[in-house]
Amino acid sequence: MCVEKTPWEQVIDFHGHTCPGIAIGYRVAILAQKEMGIRPTSDSELLVKAETRSCALDAFQIINKATIGRRALIIEDTHQPIYSFHFTGTQEILKITVNSALLEQFKSPNPDTLSPREKQNRNLEMIQHILTTAEKDFCTIERVHGELTKE
Numbered sequence: 001m002c003v004e005k006t007p008w009e010q011v012i013d014f015h016g017h018t019c020p021g022i023a024i025g026y027r028v029a030i031l032a033q034k035e036m037g038i039r040p041t042s043d044s045e046l047l048v049k050a051e052t053r054s055c056a057l058d059a060f061q062i063i064n065k066a067t068i069g070r071r072a073l074i075i076e077d078t079h080q081p082i083y084s085f086h087f088t089g090t091q092e093i094l095k096i097t098v099n100s101a102l103l104e105q106f107k108s109p110n111p112d113t114l115s116p117r118e119k120q121n122r123n124l125e126m127i128q129h130i131l132t133t134a135e136k137d138f139c140t141i142e143r144v145h146g147e148l149t150k151e
């Protein structure tokens with residue numbers, strides 16, 4: 001029997017490991033997918049701009065099909081957890097800003113003293129928190145006027 005992989009499993013497969021970064025990307029990608037809805041026209045393309053170069057980016061390539069190869073994934077590294085989504089041909093950008101305090105409670109004063117198992121457990125707790133925290137605590141969502149263009 002062939003069991004189809006869930007979107008989360010597909011993202012983890014593609015990314016190659018399970019980490020808080022990809023969990024953030026996954027949640028942002030799913031939110032964006034819901035907020036953006038279907039493509040307005042058949043020749044419109046979804047572009048994504050990420051302002052942090054991180055593990056999160058791989059989720060947009062799988063969930064939103066915004067791939068590096070098609071230049072649909074734009075990286076402008078300002079070290080801000082801001083992700084913008086835009087359908088070409090429209091004048092609207094969906095901007096998702098991840099709450100940077102989200103993971104503060106997991107910060108350890110001296111992370112180097114943690115054993116590999118403790119580190120792994122902490123990672124799993126962070127991922128669980130990222131995926132289940134209330135949307136209002138996870139991010140803010142804005143719609144702004146404008147366009148994204150390919151690099």
Ligand SMILES: [Zn+2]
Pocket residue numbers: 015017018019021022055
């Ligand atoms: Zn990762």
